[in-house]
Amino acid sequence: MASPVTLGRPRDWRVGAQALVSGQQLRRRQVLNETKHCDCPGCTRKRSGVSRYCGPHRDAASSRGDPLARLPSRNELAIFKKAIDLYMRIDPKFAARVGVDLRALEARMVLPASFCLSVADIHPKLPQIAKAKGLLANWQHKDRRTYTEAVLHALALIGWMQVYFHSDQAGGLWENRNRFLETRAGALMGDFRKTIGTSTLVKKASGATHRHLGRDFVRHAQQTYGKDFWSFVVSTNDGQSMTLLDYTRMALKAANLL
Structure with a gap:
């Protein structure tokens, strides 16, 4: 992934330009990955996208860092x-x-x-x-x-x-x-x-x-x-x-x- 453009204040920063071939490579990885099962113990759903987890566990892992651990009180x-x-x-x-x-x-x-x-x-x-x-x-x-x-x-x-x-x-x-x-x-x-x-x-x-x-x-x-x-x-x-x-x-x- 290209480095972001960080000129001026953060509100003016932009995501760097992406290589044209990267989207095709990502799609191939996704198709192959979605044939495998979620890595969470006991979960029988298929993986989502290029993640190691199914959709719900992927979202939890993205926002919390781990799909299973509870948050500290x-x-x-x-x-x-x-x-x-x-x-x-x-x-x-x-x-x-x-x-x-x-x-x-x-x-x-x-x-x-x-x-x-x-x-x-x-x-x-x-x-x-x-x-x-x-x-x-x-x-x-x-x-x-x-x-x-x-x-x-x-x-x-x-x-x-x-x-x-x-x-x-x-x-x-x-x-x-x-x-x-x-x-x-x-x-x-x-x-x-x-x-x-x-x-x-x-x-x-x-x-x-x-x-x-x-x-x-x-x-x-x-x-x-x-x-x-x-x-x-x-x-x-x-x-x-x-x-x-x-x-x-x-x-x-x-x-x-x-």
Whole structure:
């Protein structure tokens, strides 16, 4: 696929020109692929288009990152975020280093206000990367939210994945774990909205758009806090030593969420 044309503001960006032969190649792949069965366990439907899944599972995989896994609840993520906050309090040196990195990240990742996109700016030729930049600019300038919030949310999701994904609690296909994580991390940015009087116009952002954002959020969370953050050792009030993830599991069980 050709690279998008990214001149000017995101609303002016366009999908790059496609090769004439690409449509014929895609059609041949589609005809062959639709003779196979959906990759979801227990599904007997044929695949749709060039996807590994049937129509309903393909749509779920596109928007959510995985066709089977349930979405994390707000209460579950709140406990993971609380665990992050508690750890930062008990390790001031680590918290200071993270604070420096986050401030540098905030300065580097802020987008111009001109990058904001409204519902009226969304057109068929607008590439996913332009929509992703527009959502992030909306988050920073219209919603007055910070990039740090998105990084913290991604870190909480990384912990949630280690507890819930590919289990009886959440299900999910293991090969889609990174795709699901990136999609949910980027979904924090929401959709394109415009309020007119008492009504709100909404243009939903696709899973691909959210993944564009989520990849950066997850990468920055791992770079800032470390890939093994949830394996850090903590001590409880009664002197027990355990990983931060195990401590969070205990909190989830106490709240009847696990």
